[in-house]
Amino acid sequence: MSKVLMKGNEAIGAAAIKAGCKAFFGYPITPQNEIPEYMSREMAKSGGVFVQAESEVAAINMVYGAAGAGVRVMTSSSSPGIALKQEGITYIAGAELPCVIVDVSRGGPGLGSIQPSQGDYFIATRGGGNGDYRHIALAPASIQEAVDLVTEAFDIADYYRNPVFVLADGMIGQMMEPVEFRDMPSRELPEKTWATDGTKNSRKPNIINSLALDPAVLEEHNIKLDKKYQQMEKNEVRVEVFNMEEAEVVLTAYGTTARVAKNAIELLEAEGIKAGLIRPITLWPFPHQAFREIPGTAKAILTVEMSMGQMIDDVKIANEGRLPVHFYGRSGGMCPEPQAIVDKVKEILGGVK
Amino acid sequence: MATPVFEKTKGLTDKQFHYCPGCTHGIIHRLVAEVLEELGVTGETIGVAPVGCSVLAYDYFNCDMHEAAHGRAPAVATGIKRVRPDNTVFTYQGDGDLAAIGTAEIVHVALRAEKITTIFVNNAIYGMTGGQMAPTTLIGQKATTSPYGRSEADTGKPLRVCEMLATIDGAVFVERVSVHDVPHIRKAKKAIKKAFEVQLRGEGFALVEVLSTCPTNWGITPVDSLAWLKDNMLPYFPLGNFRTPEEGK
Numbered sequence: 001m002s003k004v005l006m007k008g009n010e011a012i013g014a015a016a017i018k019a020g021c022k023a024f025f026g027y028p029i030t031p032q033n034e035i036p037e038y039m040s041r042e043m044a045k046s047g048g049v050f051v052q053a054e055s056e057v058a059a060i061n062m063v064y065g066a067a068g069a070g071v072r073v074m075t076s077s078s079s080p081g082i083a084l085k086q087e088g089i090t091y092i093a094g095a096e097l098p099c100v101i102v103d104v105s106r107g108g109p110g111l112g113s114i115q116p117s118q119g120d121y122f123i124a125t126r127g128g129g130n131g132d133y134r135h136i137a138l139a140p141a142s143i144q145e146a147v148d149l150v151t152e153a154f155d156i157a158d159y160y161r162n163p164v165f166v167l168a169d170g171m172i173g174q175m176m177e178p179v180e181f182r183d184m185p186s187r188e189l190p191e192k193t194w195a196t197d198g199t200k201n202s203r204k205p206n207i208i209n210s211l212a213l214d215p216a217v218l219e220e221h222n223i224k225l226d227k228k229y230q231q232m233e234k235n236e237v238r239v240e241v242f243n244m245e246e247a248e249v250v251l252t253a254y255g256t257t258a259r260v261a262k263n264a265i266e267l268l269e270a271e272g273i274k275a276g277l278i279r280p281i282t283l284w285p286f287p288h289q290a291f292r293e294i295p296g297t298a299k300a301i302l303t304v305e306m307s308m309g310q311m312i313d314d315v316k317i318a319n320e321g322r323l324p325v326h327f328y329g330r331s332g333g334m335c336p337e338p339q340a341i342v343d344k345v346k347e348i349l350g351g352v353k
Numbered sequence: 354m355a356t357p358v359f360e361k362t363k364g365l366t367d368k369q370f371h372y373c374p375g376c377t378h379g380i381i382h383r384l385v386a387e388v389l390e391e392l393g394v395t396g397e398t399i400g401v402a403p404v405g406c407s408v409l410a411y412d413y414f415n416c417d418m419h420e421a422a423h424g425r426a427p428a429v430a431t432g433i434k435r436v437r438p439d440n441t442v443f444t445y446q447g448d449g450d451l452a453a454i455g456t457a458e459i460v461h462v463a464l465r466a467e468k469i470t471t472i473f474v475n476n477a478i479y480g481m482t483g484g485q486m487a488p489t490t491l492i493g494q495k496a497t498t499s500p501y502g503r504s505e506a507d508t509g510k511p512l513r514v515c516e517m518l519a520t521i522d523g524a525v526f527v528e529r530v531s532v533h534d535v536p537h538i539r540k541a542k543k544a545i546k547k548a549f550e551v552q553l554r555g556e557g558f559a560l561v562e563v564l565s566t567c568p569t570n571w572g573i574t575p576v577d578s579l580a581w582l583k584d585n586m587l588p589y590f591p592l593g594n595f596r597t598p599e600e601g602k
Contacts, residue, residue: 022436065436205411
């Protein structure tokens with residue numbers, strides 16, 4: 001299939017439909033509006049359902065209903081709306097339902113701004129919902145990658161019976177790039193025998209639930225969930241490691257910021273400074289191994305984010321105290337400039353003897 | 354051999370109810386389950402349980418069930434019904450769940466005329482959490498968060514859900530019933546049946562508000578509770594039909 005020029009948000013919608021998404025529930029919030037707008041146009045054409053909910057809270061609970069009823073379902077929002085969805089996300093994780101949640105994130109805290117930001121790293125990787133739950137968080141750095149990851153996200157969700165979170169900063173949602181809708185590797189998926197589609201008086205009722213009043217039963221459920229999360233940590237880590245050979249400094253960044261970091265690496269190269277990049281594609285599970293494999297030539301790590309520093313916590317955990325970890329970030333809708341990253345690298349190397 | 358003169362409806366499972374002695378949830382569960390069985394839709398039905406005393410309703414109804422977050426049952430039911438339009442979908446909610454934390458969800462499920470049925474159990478108090486004031490608590494009624502009696506000056510008047518929803522076109526069937534005596538229980542069942550028939554005909558959203566008792570948190574006997582409902586709730590929450598599909602035509 002040939003490439004088409006598409007806006008990120010619309011491409012995400014198209015990828016979901018191609019992946020067999022049959023229901024979309026959302027609420028307007030900038031900068032993700034083109035996703036529900038696209039879905040309101042296109043879902044019915046593919047036999048799917050679109051509902052504009054009264055709130056993000058209602059939208060995620062509609063997702064809970066449709067996911068429990070056994071269909072592929074997605075919702076999208078942006079940062080303040082994602083905060084509202086946390087109640088539903090923990091119920092969905094607790095009840096072990098598959099769904100895809102897209103966050104086209106914007107500046108915060110509070111109402112913040114409508115410009116791109118990576119201030120949602122914590123909410124994407126730690127979650128804002130109650131209890132012991134985890135979900136995979138995918139962070140595309142291009143519209144092509146957004147399309148590929150959204151397509152795969154539905155399979156991952158069904159495979160683990162767990163929500164999959166896609167964290168696309170506002171830049172990914174709003175810019176246009178050529179994309180190709182290609183077939184992604186698909187997984188062997190079990191039939192959804194647990195779904196609520198009516199007993200037909202021929203089986204016991206299926207119950208979609210996250211309540212367990214007996215502490216021993218709930219602990220058992222938590223242990224079962226944890227085993228599943230451990231499988232995700234073992235099997236689902238994705239990372240791009242770039243230009244790492246002989247690197248003196250290792251940049252680490254995800255999403256749009258990783259592209260800016262690559263520009264900075266080119267500028268540094270021209271000045272004779274060798275810099276590498278670790279780009280987590282899954283923010284959770286975090287690519288710890290890539291940090292263990294940093295070459296001995298490296299003197300420091302520089303984490304670059306469109307936030308005041310959130311991923312840096314995971315970088316420090318993954319680094320296990322081996323190298324000094326520095327930070328450069330812009331926030332509030334401001335983007336890091338390649339030259340600013342170059343300057344920061346020189347400052348770091350100047351201080352390292 | 355004796356022939357049985359009465360059998361429990363197949364719309365209920367054999368699980369023993371956890372409800373307090375004298376609580377009318379058991380009666381209302383049975384009415385809903387009998388209606389599902391009589392309409393022959395138990396095997397096609399997906400119910401949504403609330404948070405509150407009837408949180409465990411998913412163990413009692415003999416059909417597929419979802420347990421929703423507090424107040425979100427109408428949103429959950431919307432998600433189910435939109436992807437399973439051929440199934441019968443209902444929510445079973447209390448007054449804290451539906452008339453406080455879930456007010457937006459119940460208004461908008463009616464607004465969209467979702468083809469679902471809601472059984473709204475109003476006992477004028479938060480039961481499961483131990484007797485706190487609800488939006489439906491009567492003026493002067495004591496609750497653990499209105500220990501001197503509900504004050505209109507501080508908290509306004511009780512919310513009349515049926516009257517509010519009857520202003521929304523998508524709510525095509527709205528009726529308030531009570532279960533404080535046998536004749537009213539019979540009327541309640543008729544209303545519940547109509548509310549499911551409205552859904553089966555695809556006419557829109559249907560809600561039946563059932564006035565109910567809470568002897569435990571009202572602090573009176575089950576018998577006195579039935580009398581208290583009759584004497585105090587009926588004057589403020591008048592019984593009757595507020596909307597039928599015919600009216601909308």
